[in-house]
Amino acid sequence: MTFNTSERRLAIALFAALFLTACGGGGDGSDSPSNSNDGNPIPSTPETPSTPSIPEEPSEPIQPNVQTENDKVIASNDASAALVASGTISSARRGCGLSGLSDDPALEDIAIKHANYIKYVYAKSTPTAFNAHYEGEIEDIKAWTGSNNPFFTGDMFEDRIRKAAYPNSMYGVTENIAQTEYFNSDGILVAPEVAALSMTKSLLAAPYHLRSLMLPSSSLTSSAMVAYKPYGKDSTKYQGYIMVNHASAASSTKNDTVEGIFTYPCQGVSDTVTALYNESPDPFRNPNGGQPTRDLRINPIGQPVYISMPKATNIKVSNIKFRDIQRNIDVPVDLLDYSNDPHKRTAYELPQNQAFILPLTDSLQSCEVGRRKGKNCGLYGNSKYQVSFDVLVDNKTLEKQSFTFTTGEVTY
DSSP: OOOOTTEEEEEEEEEEEEEOGGGTOOOOOOOOOTTSOOOOOOOSSOOOOOOOOOOSSOOOOOOOOOOOTTSOOOOOOOHHHHHHHHHHHHHHHHHTTOOOOEEOHHHHHHHHHHHHHHHHHHHHOOOSSOOTTOOOOOGGGGGGSGGGSTTOOOSSHHHHHHHTTOTTGGGOEEEEEEEEEEEETTSOOOOHHHHHHHHHHHHTTSHHHHHHHTOTTEEEEEEEEEEEOOTTSOTTTEEEEEEEEEEEEOTTTTTOOOOSOEEESOTTOOOBOSOBOOOSSOTTOOTTSSSOSSOTTTSOBOOOEEEEOTTOSOEEEEEEEEEETTTTEEOOEEEESGGGOTTTTSTTOOOTTEEEEEEBOTTOOOOOSGGGTTSOOSSOTTOEEEEEEEEEETTTEEEEEEEEEEBOSOOO
16 A cells, blocks of 8 residues: 555554563563553464364354443444455455464454453553553543453453453463554545555564464464554544454464575565554664664564574574565665564574574665655565575574565555
């Protein structure tokens, strides 16, 4: 999707969490502002499910009976847009060799309730320190948070999972959240299905979210998609959206694993976003404190490449080439792995058998329209890129990988 100067996405915030009772519990423990991203560590050994994909037609959504005493606040869900989100994730997994995901009404119920909690906060206030995974009371907006919010079901992600008595919680459940606002001076607002697709593709370009979305053990999923009018803004020109996705493994898939090297993107993937504009934990965090080594809001990077080899103890990626085939140029890259992980000795530490290739697009004039035309909007739009690299497995065996993928429209 291309935005002109009168139609633009003002902000997108991405949030990821992982709840693993089998590993002693989890959930997101960071304090992040509302327009940042956060993620929890992923198990070092992914699993491969073999379950049916999301059906093409949406099932009847569960509408949780959550209302205020005067019956004016009722939970909503755009089932069609929610299916776009779940289906996009499922298709991305299948395209790179994982199984698709089956719809789970129990997860849908949990997702709808939490999406409406977040919606209520943003529609009633402008939070300055709101982590979208939490439903705890916040002092400066206490009237809209905690138990004062009519959609409150539990402070932490695991609280909500346990309260719902979700039967697969012991196999691992993930939560990914995207929140975005659109502006159009003529009042022509983005449709929820279009927003759901854009938000989900942004999740697939954020390393710590990408990891959880590509857990091969996940075999069940459901999403919720809700619209809201941002507090204090012209309701005819601004539109906000919240998307919550939950996924879980099942007893039949919890011990499956990936053979060899897994990547996303992989051969033939198309229509990725061109840029990553923010994520927390920040892949460019300064380990010595202070400002990050790169401000993604000003200098985004291109679509990252996730590399995982579950059956290896450790991998070392080298000889990386990231080539723009159309323009016959090489794109510089950073390698993010265990050896240079800025979050080492924290809950976000990368395992030694995973890595990310981060294309550095500072010199690319990839923005096509608007006030940023000719500046860095990540990789070029609608362009094919060839990625190749070597992987030293457990300090013994060298394996070579090479594939091409294609970007979609420029991401602003």
